[in-house]
Amino acid sequence: MHPAGTPRSTVVVITWQGREHLGACLDALGRQTRPHRVLVVDNASTDGTRELLLEHPTRPVVLRTATNLGYAGGLAVALPQVHTPFMAWLNDDAAPEPDWLEELERTLDEQPSTAAATATLITPTGSVQSSGVRLTAQGYGADRSQEGTDPPVEGSGTATPSSDVPEVFGLCGGATLLRTSVLRAIGGVPAGFFCYYEDTDTSWRLRLAGHDVVWAPRARALHQHGVSTKPGSPRFHRWNERNRLLMLLRCAPAEPAVRELLRFAAITALLPLRRLRGRVVPSAANFRVGLRLGVLVEVLGRLPAVLVERRRIGGRSRVPRQVVWQRWAGR
Structure with missing residues (x-):
């Protein structure tokens, strides 16, 4: 048990050349209704991100890398520095609503067999960008953009969450919360991926280890999407x-x-x-x-x-x- 007011989550934000949008992310974290620790991995930014982090009033813990390790590599180097029961992944171009972390923690508290809760990512136009990840017939990981749920399948070999929290194949790495001990037990984050599919690979390994992944609909974050990596490039x-x-x-x-x-x-x-x-x-x-x-x-x-x-x-x-x-x- 953690005393009231003691952070149970470390929110890990990976950034590279993020000065233009990182401030909004940190501002939103500063408005969260749950106490938490913020760890920013600065992937060798040269655009003034370093100065922004030094000056920001939330005073996050910063881990600076000598080279750009990508999103996956940044998460991998952050994991040994996480000493809380939960580890949140959050894109630097995402701004979570004030109760985002509270909803994610509550979901995992109510679902002891669940290893990860994935949030709802909202586009600037107000549509749902992601409500978790689905697995296509060709093995692609794709965002669930609909707000429906996947029905349970009998004999699947995995447990179905006992409440009305929707089960999904996998987590979207843009805004999610995982049990730190479980993440370590399944081998951590595939650092060599650099960027993309680290979340779907992690979801696969959670599933293989017998853990559930659910979507927390009320944990919402505004997401600019692809500011650094330019989808389609x-x-x-x-x-x-x-x-x-x-x-x-x-x-x-x-x-x-x-x-x-x-x-x-x-x-x-x-x-x-x-x-x-x-x-x-x-x-x-x-x-x-x-x-x-x-x-x-x-x-x-x-x-x-x-x-x-x-x-x-x-x-x-x-x-x-x-x-x-x-x-x-x-x-």
């Missing part, structure tokens, strides 16, 4: 495609993991032929042959280490990979 697509394949090779059943790797390679090989035949090829960066070849080189280069990690993840698992896949893929 070549780097965005490179990280997304690479990390999806790495995540599947680490966590998913062998059949869909190998299938998706081969499918990615086959599409890459066929793209030049489609262009030669005059067929339309999407203009998005993830259909550029050079980018896709780079992804394949990175994934194959990491394959020996990934297979070692896969074995470790399997050794910690209580739920078969196939059970998790059948329960959630395509939902």
Whole structure:
């Protein structure tokens, strides 16, 4: 038990060149109704972020890195510095409502079997950007933008939360709360992902270890989305495609993991032929042959280490990979 007024959560904010938007995030944290600790990982910013952090009235604890470690790397270096029962992940371009943390803590308090509660991210236009993460039939992690719930499936091998809190496949790393001890027990955060899919990979490992993930609808945060990483850019697509394949090779059943790797390679090989035949090829960066070849080189280069990690993840698992896949893929 923690005495009244003692922080139970450490809110970890990862920032890079965040001076223009980080202040609003810290201001919102300063208005939270629950006591908490704030730890900002400054990924070697050079735009004045350092000065903003020194001057901000909330006086957060700051961990500065020598190089940009990305979102995943920042979370990984922060985890050893978290000594509270809960660890919150919060994007630096998100501004949570005053009861955001209170709602997340209350959700986990009421759900002892739940390891993570994911918040509702709201766009500047007022629509729901994320109410957690779903798993597509191709193994992509995608934001649940609807406010509906996923119905339980009998025989799934995982517990269904006992209250009306909606269960989701996974957490959205932009605004979520996890049990610190559980996160450590499943292997922490995949620092090598740099950016994107660290949340879906973590959700996979939570599920495999037999833990629940739920959505806390009333824990809301305004999210600018992609201020630093520019969705649609070549780097965005490179990280997304690479990390999806790495995540599947680490966590998913062998059949869909190998299938998706081969499918990615086959599409890459066929793209030049489609262009030669005059067929339309999407203009998005993830259909550029050079980018896709780079992804394949990175994934194959990491394959020996990934297979070692896969074995470790399997050794910690209580739920078969196939059970998790059948329960959630395509939902």
